[in-house]
Structures are given as C-alpha cells and as structure tokens.
Amino acid sequence: MKMMLDEGSRLKTIINIVVLSAALYGVSTRNVDVRETTIFEGMLLDTLAPLQRGVSSIHQRVVSVIDHYVLNVAASKENVQLKRDIDELRNQLFSMDQTIKENERLKKLLRFGENIKRKKILAQIVGWDASSDFRVLRINKGASDGIKLQSTVVTSEGVVGYIYRMSDNFADILTILDPINRVDVLIDRTRSNGILEGFSGWRCLMKYVTRTDPVRLNDMVVTSGLGNIYPKGLKVGQVAKVERESYGITQYIEVEPSVDFSKLEEVVVLVADDDMKKRLEWKALDESEAE
C-alpha cells in the first residue's frame, strides 16, 4: 500500500515538473504580436463563438419579451390586447428605427477611408475577452471571409486595433486599449512621433515624445504608418492629459481614443496584400524622413 502511495506521489511530481516546464517554456517563447491558432483551437473557436452570438441574441429577445409582454399580464383583457397592438407597432417601429440607424452606421463605415486602398470587410462584435487583463474583441468574420492576421480594424471614428488571432469564421481584435498593443503614432499638429500603448480603462499612453515638443490638450493623434500594421493618417484619439517635468527626456501624455469602445457594434477590417503593406510602409518611412 505504502509502495503504491510512493509511486503515486512520484508520478504526481513528474507530471507537475513536466507541465510546469512546458508552461514556462510556453510563456517565455510566446509571441506577443500575433497568435497562430492550431487546427484544434480553430475548431473549438468556430464551435463556441456562434454560441456567444446566440446567447447575446437570446438575451436581447428575452429582455424584449419581458419588457413588452410579461409586464402587461396584470392589465385588463382589453388593455392587454390594445397594449399588445401598440407594443407590436412599437416593436416594428423600433426595429425599423434600428434598421435605419444600422444602415446609417454601415454607410458611414463604408464611406470611411474611401481613399484607403485596402479590401474592406464589415464585421460585427460578438464578445469580449474572458480575462479582464486583456482588451480584446471577438468579431463574426474570419479567414474564410478573407481576413488576415495583423489586418487593421477601424470604425468611422478611428482605429480600433488589429487582428491578433483568428479561425475560419471568427477573429479576435487586439484593441489599442490593450497594453501589449503598441501603435506608432504622430501628433497631427506638431508631427511629434511616439508609441501609443493601452493604459487604464478607456485611455492610452503616448510614450517617447520629447519633452521639448509643444504638445497641447486636444491635439489630434494619428497613425504614422510605420510598424507594418496600420495605414498612415488614421485618427487614433485626442490628447487628454499632458505632464511635463523640468527634468527628463520625455513627457507624460494620456490619449482619449476617438472610438467609443463601450458602444462598439460594427467594425471594418482593412485587409492589404503583403506587397501593398510593404509598399505603404516604405512610403510612410520616406514621408517621415522628408518631414
């Protein structure tokens, strides 16, 4: 009996060491820029992501039923009938209103960036990341719709992020709010260059801007085109806080993203072919040198 226990604890120790070593190796070699999915992961993503979409839609329907029908049960029969009619009409109106608004949003999205020579794919947000440590959105389009890894994601208000991980039918966007997403940006007015990183809640930090650069509140921040992911000149946000000490090399700049992430429903994925990406980056590099 004691021998069996010893064997069990030896096996446990061996498994623990093997698992810990594999996990430590995984953490140390992990690429933070992009995540390739395995076939198994892709299969699970494709199976589970529709559930997320389904749950959202069921939730909205249940809320609608509770709001429009269940709460009217106590009224008289006539009232119930009339209210049902009114509710139905209101529902239709609401649905039409939603369709009109959706149409406007989609038109605005499609009009946005007409001069950007990239394939545009419209997608809907279906969920957020399961860990609060990351600011990642899941969309209902994937490799089968032509999306590629590291494609830029935007709305008519500005930059959202880039495609970090994807399966055939779904993709994860690493938003600019995430600390591991770094965007090469410029202050539009002064052309000061810096790196934008996710910081806290809904804000980003613009790092490495020289202390002597005259950055002001509400200055527009745009993408510089460097970094091989974001096209040049996309709106990112506005300067919301500037702190300049009398010492040091750089200044502290907080940026309020122009995209309202709390109300995001649809996004546009800008897909470039690899040659075009390189050409655009060379162009951006030449322009930044000329400036």
Next chain:
Amino acid sequence: MRVNSIEILPSLFITILILFVLEVISVSILPIFGLVNYMIPFNVLIILFLGFKIESPYLALMIVAVQYSHAIFTIEGWEMGTIAGVIICVIISYLRDLLHFSSSILTIITTQVFQFFWFIITSSLLYLKLSDFDYIIQKFWRFLPESIVLSLMAPLFFSLFDKVWRVRDEGLMGE
C-alpha cells in the same frame, strides 16, 4: 478525495462543459450591461476546486485541460494560469489538514486567500514579461472586486462541482 483515473475523464468533461457555459455567459452577457472592465475568472474557481478537493497524480494535466479550454475565450493563453494552478495545488497539498469547508464562510475565506496567491504568481510572471509595475497595480484594482464576487459564488459552485465529481460531504478536505 482520492479519485480513480477512470472516474476523472467524465467528471472533467462535464466540468469543462460547465466552464464553457459560464465563459460564454461571461463574455457575451456582461458586456451588454457595460461590465467590460471586469470579467469573472471561472477557470480560477474550477482549478481551486480541483486543488482543494481532488487528490490525483494527474491533477496538473486536469489544470492544463481547464486552462486550455479557458484559452479559447481569451488571448491570455493556457501557460500562465497552468503555472499558477500547479504551484497553488502543491501549496494546498501541504496545507490540506488545515483547510476546512464546513461552512460557507470558511469556503469564501479560503477561496479568497488562494485567489490572492494566484494573483501574486500571475502578477510576478506578468512583471517578468512586461516590466511594468503600473500594469500590476491596475490589475490589482480589477482583481479585488472580481475575486470577491468569485469567492461569494464559491459555496454554490463548489456544491455543484461536489456533485459532478461525487465528492462526499465530509467537511474536512483530503480525507
């Protein structure tokens, strides 16, 4: 509780299905109510349950399975949680005689304490990776409400998982 190797697979399968349901609800419904900054880490709750109540040489592999399933819903990956989970389970194995689950309050307190250990381990790994202490501070402020909610839910979920894993209602763990 000692578990036979054959009993592990069906119980683990059901546990992962429960995790899928909880994750889908967490990532799809909470953001509708504007709760985007906070997510309930149900994977932590499941791993703590496994550590507290299941004695098996294959515990580390079970943790990998839970973390791998969790990684479908997050870009966090399976590695960091696995390291934290295995280390915590080793700590639990040494403290087993001191830990009791005779009341809801004890379950809540014990879960909260071990979540704190989890936070320390993952934060240390993140700090090694990012070298950014501000990020750890922000993570701590998110961890506080999330961990409290998770601890409050622990008695309910532990009783559910007790049934899934057929853990006897013995109060004292590890017997």
